[in-house]
Amino acid sequence: MVSVRLPDGSVKEFNRSVTPLDVASDIGPGLAKAAIAAEVDGQQVGLDYALPDDGEVALKLFTKKNSEALSIMRHSAAHVMARAVMRIKKGVQLAFGPVKGEQFYYDFEVDEPITEDDFPAIEKEMKAIIKKNEPFERIERPRDEALQICKDMRQKLKVEHIESGLADHESLSFYQQGEFLDLCRGPHVPSAGAIGAVKLLFVAGAYWKNDASNKQLQRLYATAFFDKADLANYVERMAEAQKRDHRVLGRKHGFFHIDEMVGQGLILWAPKGAYVRQKLQEFIHLHLQRQGYDQVFTPHIGKLDLYKTSGHFPYYQDSQYPPLINHDQLKKLADEGCTCSDLSNSMKSGEIDGYLLKPMNCPHHIKIFDAQQRSYRDLPIRLAEFGTVYRWEQSGEIGGLTRVRGFTQDDAHLFVTEDQVADELAGCLELVKIVFAAVGMDDYSVRVGLRDPDSSKYVGDPANWDKAELACREAAKTLGKPFIEEPGEAAFYGPKIDFVVNDCIGRKWQLGTVQVDYNLPERFDLSYIGADNKHHRPIMIHRAPFGSMERFIGVLIEHFAGAFPLWLAPEQIRLMTVSEKSEDYGREVEQRLKAAGFKVHGDFRPEKLGSKIRDAQMELIPYMAVVGPRDAESGTLSLRDRVDGDLGALTIDETIAKLQKEVEEKVVKQKFANTGVIAEEGETQNEY
RNA sequence: GCUGUUGUAGCUCAGUGGUAGAGCACUUCCUUGGUAAGGAAGAGGUCAUGGGUUCAAGUCCCAUCAACAGCUCCA
Known part of the structure; x- marks a missing residue:
């Protein structure tokens, strides 16, 4: 006998083997009809899942009203989409087809690329499949058999996945719908008719298993809703969100301009945008004074040696503009018969000394610290600069103000003693909070970026890393806000606390950042004289409350939908x-x-x-x-x-x-209705 | 960098291989008004750039540049 506990606390007992659907029928025919899927002891299952014959289970039944049902349905829609594509295109190799936020996608390898011209045919086929309302049937097979099934179907990506990614699964499941059979963990809606309205969105490239060294597949994005009206609403919301896009508003209101002749990702600040930036800088400047910062100015370039010492050149060369070489040097190389490829190679290896457009401000600030002997009595030293840095971002990444090749950080570097780390970190975090509060942005998230233990891109002693990571974690705790820890998100010299916000179409951007660094002081052999009259190594804190002025204002334009509060408005x-x-x-x-x-x-x-x-x-x-x-x-x-x-x-x-x-009072008058664009969540990976 | 889409007036966009279009904005004139669009006229273009096909290319093909979406990357 099995006892089924329902969410309202009631318990139903059955003397036979039952499925969630049986339980639903037992409650009422209406529920049985409305049920889409279920959750048994916290695990999502289909309605045909066999409940255990005895013991006690907790069962939740999902209908269209549950958001869980919506994702399950979208996942089923992904199968329907794949089925439709296979009917239209030859030689389709299936990869993965998960749900992602309000959308779902399926990755395919196809002989002949899918283009938007194929959308009407695919959608038509999907609608036909939905109308036919065939059931999704779950089929479980031992691993060997499952492998053979995929081999027989010539689905080589699935075969590869079973052999590598699913090596430890003893039993695997498939879902069959008519002629379409797909390796899938499930669950699915009972039959295709449960899928309401579907719409293909766009096609894009995506790498097999998200690895750029793997082959590129075609990813077809779409969305689905139970109701046509919900789909129409979604389309409307996306259009609304686009209206507050900072690139649209930036052009409309003349905040900034990007000119092809100047260069990709290089921002020209028009008077109105420049005014907003100026106001923000004045605002934070006041707080810098209160917190005891000293203003410095440094040039936009520095010798290669500086960045070899800091590690920027060896670690991030690919994201830097190539070094600038002087005329004499270039002529000498030419006279020596240096070829272009020689030049390229020696530049890469750093043999040719030149100047680098600075990718970060820290080396310059370090040199200011190091220009004189420092006593423990001088510490903490806080050097601040609105420093403009240049990075060679990949062309496909550049866009608007949020990802650019030249940007100004509201940067500062604090040189502190071990004892001062916690207090100074707290001061930095306070500054970030002041910034967010001043503009009424409260929907940010906090991320602690730690080193990836498997990577070699970090410099320095692991013991120092442990100390720095602990300091970050402890500081983040003081924020009184939940934060996530992400290995692999650290800078090469130290861990960091990042403040992340969403843009109008749900993309995440890092704004403010606070970083603890034991390594650059070591690489530059920095020291101060302690009370014991001995040399000691200072610790550095890198921090930028806005992050980049460009990105911050890009996000801010969207936050206010272009309507700045009185204190920031370029025309009041x-x-x-x-x-x-x-x-x-x-x-x-x-x-x-x-x-x-x-x-x-x-x-x-x-x-x-x-x-x-x-x-x-x-x-x-x-x-x-x-x-x-x-x-x-x-x-x-x-x-x-x-x-x-x-x-x-x-x-x-x-x-x-x-x-x-x-x-x-920095009054923010209007609260804008959220556009309702759901920020990208982690995708639900149903394909194992 | 990769995949797909798109480049036409300042902006938003129409445009079937055969004379370059609209709305808004702009300029000038008329109107002199009290809380979300008064009226008229005018000006504005090497159809992203470079090749090619064709009697003929904004339109078809190729390349380059750029923008957009998604990957990958992001100190």
Whole structure:
């Protein structure tokens, strides 16, 4: 006898072998019809799963209302998609087909590439399969037999996967749907009819087992919903999300420009974007002063030797612009008969001395620290600079402000004693929190990047790494926010605490970062004189609360959907006249607002007021100051809030006081409805 | 870097191998008005770049550059 415990606490007992479907039927025919899948003792199963004959199990039945059912259905839709593709394309080799966030995909190896032109045919075939409503049948086989089945089907990727990835599985399962049989862990919906509306999205390349050294497969992305209306809603949400894309808004509002002739990933800051950046820099500068930082400036280039010592050149050469060589050196090489390939080789091996566009600011700051003898009494030394760095990012990665080839870090390096590490880390984290709070971004996540024990890309003594990692972990705990630890995410010189946010289409970006480094001080042989009159090695903390100004502002544009709060808005007040009759008074008011420190622009065009207001609304100006004959008479202006509308007449002084207070308090007026784009979650890998 | 898609006016986009188009923005003129679009006229183009096919190419083919999406990478 088996006791089945349901989520409401009730227990049903059965004297026979039952499946989740049987239990559902026992509860009611409506539920049996609505059930999609189930969960038994925390494990997702199909409705035909055989429950144990005795003992007690916890059973949850999923219907369309459960989000679990939605992912299970999408996974089934992936099978239907693969089945449709196999009917249309010859020689299709199946790889994996998991669910990822709101989407699902299937990776194929095909003789003839799938293109978007194939979408209508594939979708049509999928709809036909769904309409036919054939069941998904689970078939379990011992490993040997399963292997043979895949060999017989000539599915070489599945064969490879069974032989390597699934070597320790004794029994494997398949799901069959008509002529389509796929190795799969499941579970699936009972039959294809449960799949509602499907839509193919795009085709992309993806490497077999996510390894770039493996062959590239074709990945077909799609989404599915139980309901047509939900699909329409999804399409709408994606379109909405695109409207707040910083690249779209950046062009529309003139925040920045990227010019082909200047170069890929090189940002030209237009006045409006530059203003926002300036305001942010002023803001953090104030906090740097409070926390005892010293400002420094360093050049954009440095000799190769510097980066050989730091390790940047040997470890990240591929992501750097090649070294700059001087004319004499180049001529000498030419006279010696150096060929292009010789030149390339000697540059790579670092034999030719040149200058590197700096990929990071730390070596320069280290040299400032090292320029004089330091006492323990001087520590901590905190050197800050908005330092611009250049990295040769792969062309396919570059885009907008979030991934660029030249960017400015709000960088600083702290040189501290062992005893000071914890306090200084706390100060750095505090700064990051201040930054996020100032702009009302609270949906960030924290990631502690640790070294990957299997990799050779890290420098230094493992004992130092252990100390640094412990310090990061302890510091992260003080944030009072859950954080994840990710091996392999550390810098080559030390572990770090990263602050990660999502962009408007759900991609994750690292903004602020705080890193603990025992290694660069060693590589540069840094020291300070301790109280014992002996040399001691300082520890470095690298930190950038914004991360990169480019990326931060890119994300910030999306966060505010282009509508900056008053303290950051590049145009704070649009002054407009009701008609040209009030122009003189308008200019007087404009001057007074400007004198009070506001960014004001006067709109004196011979347009109707409604039209001027509309323009200002569209340009997302926080406040409009309307002046007409009545205002000229009473010495007032009519203030209009972009969000709240007409606020009525105020004197100029009242206006200035009100807006200054709003700037002071850094008020964020509008909360934007989340676009509802679901950030990418880890994919559910049902294909074992 | 890889796979796929896309490059037409400042922006968003139409355009069937046969004379280059629209809306918005811009300029000028008319309108002088009180809280989200007043009216008219005008200007604006080497159809990304370079080759090729063709009597004829924005349109078809190839290459390059760039953008977008996804991989891979990201100190």
